[in-house]
Amino acid sequence: MIALDKIQSTAEVLMDKAAIEIPDDYLTGLKHAASTEDGDLSSFVLQAMLDNYKAAKEDRRAMCGDTGCPRWYVKLGNDAVVEGGMVALETALRRATANATNGVPLRPNRVHPLWRTDHDNNVGIGAPEIEYGFEPAAAGEDKADWMDLITVHKGGLFGTDYRMLFPSDGIEGIKRFYLDSLVAFGKRGLACQPAIIGIGLGGSKDTCMVLGKRAACLRTVGNRNSDPRIAELEDEFKELGNSIGMGAMGFVGKNMVIDCNIEVGYCHTGGMQMSVHAFCLSSRRAVARIHGDGRVEYRTDPDWFTPYQRRETVAWEGFEMQPLEAAE
Amino acid sequence: MSKPSKMRQVRLSTTPTAEALADLRLGDIVYLDGLMYTAREGVYMRALEDKANIPMELPRDSAANFHCSPAASINADGSFTMGAVTATASFRFAKWIGEWMAKSGAKLIVGKGGMSSATYKEHFVPNGAIYLTTVGYGTGALLGRGVEKVEAVHWDEELGIAQAMWVLKCNNMGPFIVASDLEGNCLFEIENEKISANLDKVYEGTRPATLKRFGETDDRSDELIS
Numbered sequence: 001m002i003a004l005d006k007i008q009s010t011a012e013v014l015m016d017k018a019a020i021e022i023p024d025d026y027l028t029g030l031k032h033a034a035s036t037e038d039g040d041l042s043s044f045v046l047q048a049m050l051d052n053y054k055a056a057k058e059d060r061r062a063m064c065g066d067t068g069c070p071r072w073y074v075k076l077g078n079d080a081v082v083e084g085g086m087v088a089l090e091t092a093l094r095r096a097t098a099n100a101t102n103g104v105p106l107r108p109n110r111v112h113p114l115w116r117t118d119h120d121n122n123v124g125i126g127a128p129e130i131e132y133g134f135e136p137a138a139a140g141e142d143k144a145d146w147m148d149l150i151t152v153h154k155g156g157l158f159g160t161d162y163r164m165l166f167p168s169d170g171i172e173g174i175k176r177f178y179l180d181s182l183v184a185f186g187k188r189g190l191a192c193q194p195a196i197i198g199i200g201l202g203g204s205k206d207t208c209m210v211l212g213k214r215a216a217c218l219r220t221v222g223n224r225n226s227d228p229r230i231a232e233l234e235d236e237f238k239e240l241g242n243s244i245g246m247g248a249m250g251f252v253g254k255n256m257v258i259d260c261n262i263e264v265g266y267c268h269t270g271g272m273q274m275s276v277h278a279f280c281l282s283s284r285r286a287v288a289r290i291h292g293d294g295r296v297e298y299r300t301d302p303d304w305f306t307p308y309q310r311r312e313t314v315a316w317e318g319f320e321m322q323p324l325e326a327a328e
Numbered sequence: 329m330s331k332p333s334k335m336r337q338v339r340l341s342t343t344p345t346a347e348a349l350a351d352l353r354l355g356d357i358v359y360l361d362g363l364m365y366t367a368r369e370g371v372y373m374r375a376l377e378d379k380a381n382i383p384m385e386l387p388r389d390s391a392a393n394f395h396c397s398p399a400a401s402i403n404a405d406g407s408f409t410m411g412a413v414t415a416t417a418s419f420r421f422a423k424w425i426g427e428w429m430a431k432s433g434a435k436l437i438v439g440k441g442g443m444s445s446a447t448y449k450e451h452f453v454p455n456g457a458i459y460l461t462t463v464g465y466g467t468g469a470l471l472g473r474g475v476e477k478v479e480a481v482h483w484d485e486e487l488g489i490a491q492a493m494w495v496l497k498c499n500n501m502g503p504f505i506v507a508s509d510l511e512g513n514c515l516f517e518i519e520n521e522k523i524s525a526n527l528d529k530v531y532e533g534t535r536p537a538t539l540k541r542f543g544e545t546d547d548r549s550d551e552l553i554s
Contacts, residue, residue: 108489
């Protein structure tokens with residue numbers, strides 16, 4: 001059983017880490033970008049960002065004043081049991097979000113869309129978002145008695161778009177929408193490039209947006225899709241984005257894309273939905289695994305897209321349905 | 329800086345002289361000293377549309393308007409905790425900016441991403457004001473270090489923490505980049521023009537979507553903002 005107080009205290013630590021500590025994979029990617037950048041203004045910006053990450057850690061101060069919209073991804077191992085049930089879990093995550101907003105502090109960004117009511121704690125109707133995934137025990141793991149708690153604080157205004165394409169649009173059409181999106185996001189740097197770009201392909205409009213957002217926020221720099229042909233596209237699209245001639249803040253430069261991640265889902269036979277999502281210069285994400293025995297392991301790789309999450313078949317191979325216990 | 333920058337660095341008062349403003353060039357890096365206040369749509373609407381009295385003596389106390397909501401909290405004892413500070417995108421405030429500058433005497437508009445050269449020429453030039461953009465735009469921790477203290481917070485009860493008028497005492501606060509000059513030239517438009525020249529080449533081998541969206545334009549040099 002996963003203890004409720006452990007969930008809340010871990011969630012509060014994750015809120016703090018996501019806001020303050022730049023993930024290593026993105027930092028390495030940005031350092032590489034800084035070393036290759038030759039635009040004067042773009043170079044200045046990237047160096048200032050590297051200084052900023054250091055200042056944030058030294059001062060334990062949020063990296064960016066716009067601390068984004070906190071959300072949660074909860075991945076439950078198939079054998080996990082949560083103390084108090086799922087309603088208690090959601091209450092703990094909402095409480096942690098509110099406490100960290102005042103504690104770190106974060107910016108209380110979340111308001112009612114019409115009445116602009118601000119609870120000053122990033123909690124309200126539908127906020128923070130809480131999304132779920134499930135995972136069978138891994139090979140060699142006896143029981144999946146754990147919960148992965150992931151928080152992502154992506155910005156809430158710029159850097160996402162969706163388009164319904166069709167099979168006749170082909171790769172050329174995908175490239176066109178990709179470039180259109182990057183140039184639109186990149187002008188004046190409103191989406192805060194260079195960033196990790198996520199692309200969702202397929203599904204339906206809503207799931208396509210979910211796939212693209214997760215591709216941007218739940219995969220790390222250097223990671224590749226398990227389908228080798230998609231992995232090739234990821235490399236090609238990264239290079240294409242960096243050939244636009246635009247750098248940080250929309251100044252002349254050669255670094256728009258720190259990495260490009262693509263996720264796909266089966267779609268209607270007549271369509272080819274596409275979404276593009278840019279994460280930002282602060283790439284706020286933090287992860288912890290809470291085990292049933294109380295151990296907590298922190299990391300920065302969400303490791304969301306396991307083979308199970310990308311499964312194509314009806315049943316999950318290697319998973320045996322446990323028969324219900326006979327009534328006594 | 330671990331890599332020496334080629335950009336010129338300048339320290340500037342938040343109540344700058346006309347000479348100091350005339351000396352600034354597009355692309356200069358600026359660090360600010362003095363009081364700066366945050367004001368965005370909430371403050372503009374309250375001061376300009378609802379005609380509420382501005383709770384500061386402007387521009388005597390400050391001629392620097394920051395388009396910002398800080399990551400900050402007001403403690404139970406009335407003190408403030410100021411974390412990171414970054415700007416929000418300024419183009420959305422074009423409809424209020426001329427009237428605000430006339431009323432407040434602001435000479436420095438500090439924000440994210442600049443405004444259009446049309447806005448600069450119509451409102452900034454006659455008011456002798458220039459635009460400073462934050463860098464990155466994520467240098468919130470560096471800017472937070474530049475806030476020596478929070479002098480006051482006004483209208484937090486009426487507008488909430490994010491929209492309130494925060495008065496910040498700046499000490500070598502930066503970096504910012506000069507994004508407009510007294511003639512109304514726009515750094516971002518100059519850069520966009522250079523980038524647009526290369527776009528046709530990058531777009532080679534792509535094709536427009538089969539199904540168009542209503543209102544789409546093929547003009548890739550479009551600034552996208554009004």
